[in-house]
Amino acid sequence: MSRLTDANVALAREIIARYPKKKSALIPLVHLSQEQNGYVTEDAMRHVAELVDVTPAEVYGTASFYEMFRFEPTGKYLINICGTMSCALLGAHELMHHAEHTLGVKAGSTTPDGLITLQHAECQAACTEAPTLQVNYRHRYRVTADDFDHLVDDLRSGKLDSEIPPHGTLGRNRQHIPVDRAVGAVHPDDVTSGPVWLEVSPS
Amino acid sequence: MGTQSPYPWAPGFYPGDRPQVVTSRFQYEDAHTIERYHATGGYEGFRKALTMAPADVADEVKKSTLLGRGGAGFPAGTKWGFTPQGVWPRYLVVNGDESEPGTYKDRLLMECDPHQLIEGCLIACYAAGLSRCFLYIRGEMALAQERVAAALNDAYAAGYIGTDILGTNFSVDIVLHWGAGAYVVGEETALIESLEGERGMPRLKPPYFPAAIGLYGKPTIVNNVETLSNLPFIALNGSAAYTAIGTETSPGTRMIAVSGHVKRPGVYEIVNGSTTFRDLLFGDEFAQGMREGRELKCFVPGGGSAPWFLADQLDIPFEGRAAGSAGSMLGSGAVMVMDDTTDIPAAALTLVKFYAHESCGKCVPCREGGTWLYRIVERIVAGDGTDADLETILQVGQSICPGNMPHASSERLGLEAVPFPYKMTTICFVGPSAYVPIHSAMTLFPEEFESRITKREVRRLIPVSAAAAAGGGS
Numbered sequence: 001m002s003r004l005t006d007a008n009v010a011l012a013r014e015i016i017a018r019y020p021k022k023k024s025a026l027i028p029l030v031h032l033s034q035e036q037n038g039y040v041t042e043d044a045m046r047h048v049a050e051l052v053d054v055t056p057a058e059v060y061g062t063a064s065f066y067e068m069f070r071f072e073p074t075g076k077y078l079i080n081i082c083g084t085m086s087c088a089l090l091g092a093h094e095l096m097h098h099a100e101h102t103l104g105v106k107a108g109s110t111t112p113d114g115l116i117t118l119q120h121a122e123c124q125a126a127c128t129e130a131p132t133l134q135v136n137y138r139h140r141y142r143v144t145a146d147d148f149d150h151l152v153d154d155l156r157s158g159k160l161d162s163e164i165p166p167h168g169t170l171g172r173n174r175q176h177i178p179v180d181r182a183v184g185a186v187h188p189d190d191v192t193s194g195p196v197w198l199e200v201s202p203s
Numbered sequence: 204m205g206t207q208s209p210y211p212w213a214p215g216f217y218p219g220d221r222p223q224v225v226t227s228r229f230q231y232e233d234a235h236t237i238e239r240y241h242a243t244g245g246y247e248g249f250r251k252a253l254t255m256a257p258a259d260v261a262d263e264v265k266k267s268t269l270l271g272r273g274g275a276g277f278p279a280g281t282k283w284g285f286t287p288q289g290v291w292p293r294y295l296v297v298n299g300d301e302s303e304p305g306t307y308k309d310r311l312l313m314e315c316d317p318h319q320l321i322e323g324c325l326i327a328c329y330a331a332g333l334s335r336c337f338l339y340i341r342g343e344m345a346l347a348q349e350r351v352a353a354a355l356n357d358a359y360a361a362g363y364i365g366t367d368i369l370g371t372n373f374s375v376d377i378v379l380h381w382g383a384g385a386y387v388v389g390e391e392t393a394l395i396e397s398l399e400g401e402r403g404m405p406r407l408k409p410p411y412f413p414a415a416i417g418l419y420g421k422p423t424i425v426n427n428v429e430t431l432s433n434l435p436f437i438a439l440n441g442s443a444a445y446t447a448i449g450t451e452t453s454p455g456t457r458m459i460a461v462s463g464h465v466k467r468p469g470v471y472e473i474v475n476g477s478t479t480f481r482d483l484l485f486g487d488e489f490a491q492g493m494r495e496g497r498e499l500k501c502f503v504p505g506g507g508s509a510p511w512f513l514a515d516q517l518d519i520p521f522e523g524r525a526a527g528s529a530g531s532m533l534g535s536g537a538v539m540v541m542d543d544t545t546d547i548p549a550a551a552l553t554l555v556k557f558y559a560h561e562s563c564g565k566c567v568p569c570r571e572g573g574t575w576l577y578r579i580v581e582r583i584v585a586g587d588g589t590d591a592d593l594e595t596i597l598q599v600g601q602s603i604c605p606g607n608m609p610h611a612s613s614e615r616l617g618l619e620a621v622p623f624p625y626k627m628t629t630i631c632f633v634g635p636s637a638y639v640p641i642h643s644a645m646t647l648f649p650e651e652f653e654s655r656i657t658k659r660e661v662r663r664l665i666p667v668s669a670a671a672a673a674g675g676g677s
Contacts, residue, residue: 018378020335020419026400027383031342052400065402065563066383068342080343084304085507086462086539088553122386122557123304123507124343127462127537128215128469137345141214142207171348175355175379181365183376185335188419191292197373198257198332 002041004048008032011174012051018177020185022052030063035168039070068137075110077155078167080121081133087123090130096120098145102152115156117167135160136167208469213315215307215460217469219488222448224456225432226472228316235350237357240318246363248438249322252329253371260330260438267442268454269434270475272308273298273389273427274506274535274632276523283331285414286422293422295333296398296413297324297431299340299347300382300389304507304557305537307470308458309428313340313347316432317354321377323431325363326438328375331424335376337398342382352379386561390631391425392417393563404563405631429458429536450476453522459483463540464497465490473521480504481517484540497542501647505534507554508636510623511643512611530611530620547651551644552580558637568603569634575599576637588656593645600638603628608638610646618646 004012012032016025029051033044040063042056049056063069070078081099083092096107103111103118110117126132129141133148140151154160165172208216213229228234228243240246252260265280286293297320301309312320324336338355340348355377358364366374385403387393392406395418410416417423433455437445446454453476461483462468467490473483484502485492493499504512504519510531512519519525526533541550559577564570576599579592600608604625612620627635645652 018376021399023400024380024398027397028380031381031383054400062400062402063383066342066385068382068384083553084557085503085550085553086305086468089463089539089541089545089550122560123302123306125301125307125310125341126214127305127307127539128460130462130468134343137343139214139346170342170345170381171352173349173352173356175352177376177378178359178365181359181362183335183366183374185376186292188292188421191334194289194291195332195334195374197329197371 002033002037002043003046004033004036004044004051008036009051012048014176016052018185020188023054026052026054026059026062027066030059030069031168031170034069035170038076038166038168039072039074073110073114074167075117076115076166077135077164078117078119079133079135080119080124080137081107082121082124082126082131084123086127087130087132092131095131095133095143095145095148099148102149116152136164137170138164207467213311215468215470216311216315217467217471217488219471221472221474221488222456223472224436224445224448225312225316225319225429225458228319229311234315235317235354237318237354237361240316244439245318245435246322248435248440249325249329249363250369252326252438253369253373257330257332260326263442264330264434264437267437267445268452269430269437269445270453270523271427272429272457272536273391274303274508276533279426279430282412282414282426283327283424285412286331286424287415290422292334293332293424294418295324295328295331295336296391296394296418296423296425297336297338297428298389298391298394298425299338299344299428300394301341301344301428301535302386302389303535303537304554305460305462305503305539306506306535307460307462308536310341310344310347311470312428312432312458313344314350317347317351318358319432319435320351320428321354321358321364323434324377325368325375326434327424327426327431329373333375333424335378337378337380337418339380339382339394339398342384348379348381355379385563386557387563387631387633390633393631394425395423402563404565407630449474450520450522452476452524457521457536459521459536459538461490461538461540463502464494464542464545465492465540466494467491476522477520479518479520480512480538483538484517490540493540493542497544500541500543500545500547502541503537503539503640505532506537507539507557508532508632508639509534510609510611510639511647513613513615513647515614516611527623528620530609530622532623546584547644547648548580548584548655551640552577552584554640555580555637558633562633562637566629566631566634568628569637572599572603573634573637576641580641583652583655586655586657588652590656592656593652596641596645600642603634603638608642608646610643613647616647616649
């Protein structure tokens, strides 16, 4: 079973309520399902479709556009090595070559123990700290071959468990809008007048 | 592993003896907390704005001539004025989808000073009558999401966000939203599509600005993270204090990331308009010159989409018109530097590959053309290109960008500059951006392509199997 758990359904409803239209919650909810299951399953997409009132095909249609969503089992740790210009100028290709050698798998695949998936990635907004990589979207800077091997050792030994959550979890905290402070989302067609704080309401 | 910046919590950032508008708190490791924010003048600009009429706040921002920092450089205050009269609601969408190659500043602003961004959002919503704000952060930025989520929770608890803010009748929610990996979503109409739960494909234009028809078909202001982060300073100190920094056409400061083959790659908050590329690449306060014993070959002045500059262009200042007439653009504040060890076709390939990969597939010239360009440049780099390939690159390029293509001048080649911008057959800039780097590379370094290609009419046959390659048949 990979539908959302009851706790995640409650969270999903909280997220949906923030948007004037339900479908806006689609991407956040697919992320939530990936956090729960480690990748995006068909059951989860059906469940998200029910929650935001669209067809499962629409969920898949949107989700498949985005690179972070994975539709097959993925390693506990997803290592993305940047290969765009600034990193390439400072050894990204050599780093990838080394990574493939260390892990014994080609980019795009997962180690046989299911722990690490290695991928090519594009610019990670850390260009001054090249070459960079991300483990589950957490940056590592100026990575040397030795650094990479230490990183893999630390991931295998569980030394980084407190710093790097399993693949699928992005922020380890969440936004919660307190009920007594929330303005609330109104369907755009139900808003007919300007905001009250604008002194002169333009007509 | 790790950064060499003086503040390890702000990797790559170097302060200097210069005005700091948006990075003033980067010196504090806890700059992201509401306690530090309060202790350093936080939310005072917003409090001051609340004592003024919204129209007066908007006017102050307009007078500051704050230019958008996302890439296009459009004045933010003017953009706010494009919302149609009497159409409600109006939304604010924060573009935190930083992903232009070479660009690294919005992530720092979100990680190190999220309250400054939130305060900027509040000021914008108050001034422009925007009743709901969506803060869209790039999916691949886990730490930025954590910091902004925590800051939003604290700001709600402190009464800065929500209903009847600080005892006034101003009410707004700020909703944290996060993406899932797609460069094109940085384009503002694609960002809106993504926020509506759709595939992130740019919308047809006109309307040119979502200020007219945006999120859910309603007037929507889309502003970049750095743009909004300037507002607390402007609200607190006034537009005159802001325009006192920088030049008339490019006031204030802006954040620039210098990466590649320099001694000290870094993110610098520079004085806008007057700082030159020579300052930035060679100045002691900045990147400190090329790596030991190396010389500058060329640089990308404004993110991966920008035509390349040579040493000939080092004295151009960070001013839009100056960069434009020299054949490029300032873009998103990203300078990528290449020294004389650089293999130019291979360097161009990294960018062509990026844009080909990131095409959303909506416009044919980009979807097909970008992929063609990638395949052709890839085989040239692999040593398997022909004369015909160079011609095909130009033909494919013309189908994406018809007419004259902007490029820099070169004394060495006797080339005159062709000014920015280009014409385009696509809705957004992803298509042209696949052509720009290879066009620059071929125009400024033709000899590196001539020496790379083979002079054969027909390419070598690619063996069907390894056995055939070994000559053993199959």
